[in-house]
Amino acid sequence: MTSTLGYGAVLGALFCAAFGALVGLGTGASRREWGLPWARRAAVGFFAFMVLANAIMVYALLTHDFSVHYVAQVGSRATPTVYTVVSLWSALEGSILFWGVILGTYLLAFALSQKKEHARYLPFALGTMLAVGVFFAFLIAGPANPFGRVSPAPPDGPGPNPLLQNHILMVIHPPMLYLGYVGMTIPFGIAVAALLRGELGEAWTTTLRRWTLIPWTFLSVGIILGSWWAYAVLGWGGYWAWDPVENASFLPWLTATAFIHSTMVHERRKVLKLWTISLVLGTFLLTILGTFMTRSGVFNSVHSFTQSDIGPTFLAFIGILLVFCITLLATRGQLLSPEGAIRSPLSRETAILVNNLLFVGITFTVLLGTLFPLITEAVRGVRVSVGEPYFNKMAVPGGVAVLFLMGVGPMLPWGSANPRVVREQLLIPAAAAALTIGLCVAFGLRGVMPLLTFGLAAFVTAITLRELLLPAKVRILEHKEGPWTALVRSASKSRRRFGGYVVHLGVVFIFVAIAASSSFVTHTSATLGLGKSIKIGDYSLKFVGLKEGAEPHRRWKAANVEMTTEGGGAQLLAPRMNFFERSTDPIGTPAVRSTPTGDLYVSLLAFGEDGGSATFNLWIFPMVGWIWWSMPILVLGALIAAWPSRRPSAVLSLSSRGAGPVSKVNRGAA
Amino acid sequence: MKWKITLALSAACAALVIVLAKGFGRDPHEVPFMLRGQPAPPFALKTLQSGEIVSLEKLRGKPVVLNFWSTWCGPCRAEHPVLDWAFREYGTQAHFLGAVFEDTEENALGYIGRAGSPYPQLVDPKSQMAVDYGVAGVPETYFIDAEGIIRDKFVGPISRGAFAAQMRSVMGPRASAELPK
Numbered sequence: 038m039t040s041t042l043g044y045g046a047v048l049g050a051l052f053c054a055a056f057g058a059l060v061g062l063g064t065g066a067s068r069r070e071w072g073l074p075w076a077r078r079a080a081v082g083f084f085a086f087m088v089l090a091n092a093i094m095v096y097a098l099l100t101h102d103f104s105v106h107y108v109a110q111v112g113s114r115a116t117p118t119v120y121t122v123v124s125l126w127s128a129l130e131g132s133i134l135f136w137g138v139i140l141g142t143y144l145l146a147f148a149l150s151q152k153k154e155h156a157r158y159l160p161f162a163l164g165t166m167l168a169v170g171v172f173f174a175f176l177i178a179g180p181a182n183p184f185g186r187v188s189p190a191p192p193d194g195p196g197p198n199p200l201l202q203n204h205i206l207m208v209i210h211p212p213m214l215y216l217g218y219v220g221m222t223i224p225f226g227i228a229v230a231a232l233l234r235g236e237l238g239e240a241w242t243t244t245l246r247r248w249t250l251i252p253w254t255f256l257s258v259g260i261i262l263g264s265w266w267a268y269a270v271l272g273w274g275g276y277w278a279w280d281p282v283e284n285a286s287f288l289p290w291l292t293a294t295a296f297i298h299s300t301m302v303h304e305r306r307k308v309l310k311l312w313t314i315s316l317v318l319g320t321f322l323l324t325i326l327g328t329f330m331t332r333s334g335v336f337n338s339v340h341s342f343t344q345s346d347i348g349p350t351f352l353a354f355i356g357i358l359l360v361f362c363i364t365l366l367a368t369r370g371q372l373l374s375p376e377g378a379i380r381s382p383l384s385r386e387t388a389i390l391v392n393n394l395l396f397v398g399i400t401f402t403v404l405l406g407t408l409f410p411l412i413t414e415a416v417r418g419v420r421v422s423v424g425e426p427y428f429n430k431m432a433v434p435g436g437v438a439v440l441f442l443m444g445v446g447p448m449l450p451w452g453s454a455n456p457r458v459v460r461e462q463l464l465i466p467a468a469a470a471a472l473t474i475g476l477c478v479a480f481g482l483r484g485v486m487p488l489l490t491f492g493l494a495a496f497v498t499a500i501t502l503r504e505l506l507l508p509a510k511v512r513i514l515e516h517k518e519g520p521w522t523a524l525v526r527s528a529s530k531s532r533r534r535f536g537g538y539v540v541h542l543g544v545v546f547i548f549v550a551i552a553a554s555s556s557f558v559t560h561t562s563a564t565l566g567l568g569k570s571i572k573i574g575d576y577s578l579k580f581v582g583l584k585e586g587a588e589p590h591r592r593w594k595a596a597n598v599e600m601t602t603e604g605g606g607a608q609l610l611a612p613r614m615n616f617f618e619r620s621t622d623p624i625g626t627p628a629v630r631s632t633p634t635g636d637l638y639v640s641l642l643a644f645g646e647d648g649g650s651a652t653f654n655l656w657i658f659p660m661v662g663w664i665w666w667s668m669p670i671l672v673l674g675a676l677i678a679a680w681p682s683r684r685p686s687a688v689l690s691l692s693s694r695g696a697g698p699v700s701k702v703n704r705g706a707a
Numbered sequence: 708m709k710w711k712i713t714l715a716l717s718a719a720c721a722a723l724v725i726v727l728a729k730g731f732g733r734d735p736h737e738v739p740f741m742l743r744g745q746p747a748p749p750f751a752l753k754t755l756q757s758g759e760i761v762s763l764e765k766l767r768g769k770p771v772v773l774n775f776w777s778t779w780c781g782p783c784r785a786e787h788p789v790l791d792w793a794f795r796e797y798g799t800q801a802h803f804l805g806a807v808f809e810d811t812e813e814n815a816l817g818y819i820g821r822a823g824s825p826y827p828q829l830v831d832p833k834s835q836m837a838v839d840y841g842v843a844g845v846p847e848t849y850f851i852d853a854e855g856i857i858r859d860k861f862v863g864p865i866s867r868g869a870f871a872a873q874m875r876s877v878m879g880p881r882a883s884a885e886l887p888k
Contacts, residue, residue: 616779
């Protein structure tokens, strides 16, 4: 019964999506108005059926209905309730079903939030988004059907993948990534509508930017949470391994970030229209490629789901999308011709253009490294692996260059800059960079890349803070406002610019944390007898015994370690190993003592049979926590930037002033 | 878009799709095994049952079947009857050894007390042997030929058919067993 109901809901969603796609694209092409309300209704129907299908699956999981194929595959009576719900997205079929409900929610939000002013684009946009919905509903109804019946129903199941049951971050990391991935369908639909219409108006561009910023924020948070999870669960002391599936999430983030910047040039200078639209199409294609990477079984990765039959269907979809996008760009691209030109190499638009080329260059490099094992296997029949050194060597210099441009870009005016004024503006940030590098050297830090990163971080911070605070200072002086009032009002006058700079500050934190934690890491491993101690950095660690315990879904063994610091601090750490029934390997839970200056990371490697000794992997990672602590800053900045303004937009009001030499107060939107 | 760019883009995309299509049929969780065809790393470890030291060196002349397992691992328990069968069928033709992986002696003794084990179980206190053999998880079964060369390893719970195939590879046609119909 549950299977039938669930499958019926999926078919309902498939029907709504197919109907809405046909009506939307058909009436859009024939320029008839009656299609829009029906496309909207189809979006609402798609959402409702997807919610129903997901609710039925969650019900089946919670009631341990093992006659449902997916529940028999991932359910278990011993699994705690929270992880039973999480198992909705812990395996392939459920994750696609969950994808469907997120797509439905995005479609509903988009369909209901758009006003009549966009009526000429909307049938195309909704039609395209619902066509994507057709593909996913077809996957759920066919090759990835989670509602198949199992007869006779087994009394119990194996439970979800143990790695996913080991940390609460697994509850939120995948939904955040999915919200990022799936959300890119909306800008894709908007961009396709612009190409099909052959025009990209200002209001539609604003819609495109805002609907990209939302999934970009989720994708950023998802990626950071994923790295945090790897750090907190896997016990190898790292947070990023350039795994194909990690790369798969990073690639669309890179192109979406490039888009967020290029759209400013498009709005301000009326150039890079086709480039900007291509970035949106590319971002969506990369999210689909990323989904293929995780689910096709083609890539070796810890993240991969089990081998499945959906690979060819997915590849066919990628093929159709590529043909569609190239045809669209080739036949309609010329309609989005530039109306202006980039006049000076010393201008903000040039800085953003270089930034875009860097982002796309890094995207290509990472994509090539990810695909290279497949390419060599296809061409030479030999499988090679491309490891961390390649990615670090290729991506790190690009990242440092992006950091430099994060400072230079906001400092330059639109149009053309007066070199003398630019030199003046550079003085304080350059001094901050030199001072930072000098202090680092004085404290004994060495290494070109980390010191360069710290120096550039100071450079960018100085410029960003000046850009953030200068308008407030003017308000304090001219309007006699209090500092807080002046800051809030200046921010609300140009939310996008203010929000963008806040995001930049968050990104600076991430750069510094990555440089510090990867360049100045301290590592050792040791086997300690009972009562024996070891020193690492300022910490002294004493092994005081093993303890063990059992929970319904796992057994565990922990090593108690007394940690003391030179400053007199003390704490009991308990790194452990978890033994899951289904697992073929113990799953560790490292103990982490996190402080703003760095983390002490203790991982239990092995223990003596009699409990008299234990082997540990020990690390000190300077400042690593700032990678995850930057998330609130990124989200706050993105929220400020995406928040709808009552005025048309800060950009429009500023653009009316023209592009003169650098003004002390206002150098345009970020 | 200019036709040259369109053509280049189309070619790149076609190449991408072909490369991705060529990758179908792989096991995404396959861990490369570098010890195939290499001499088996030596070991000398005490057995769980008698405390006697067993060394690989002394087992030359006959193939060795080495099974890594653990009491906390469900698939290992599922595999146990297959290994019992295999010992009955091939016990005279090959040496059988178990190795307890990431577990306590107490747990392992308790388990083989209940389920039985007709062949010696080795204790690997610091997991050194598991590291030497590149064990990625349990159960894993290594097939070492009479000359001490690792012919293959089987990852996951082994079936009777797979076991027989491995034995044929290690011993040649001499390996004989009655497979279930």
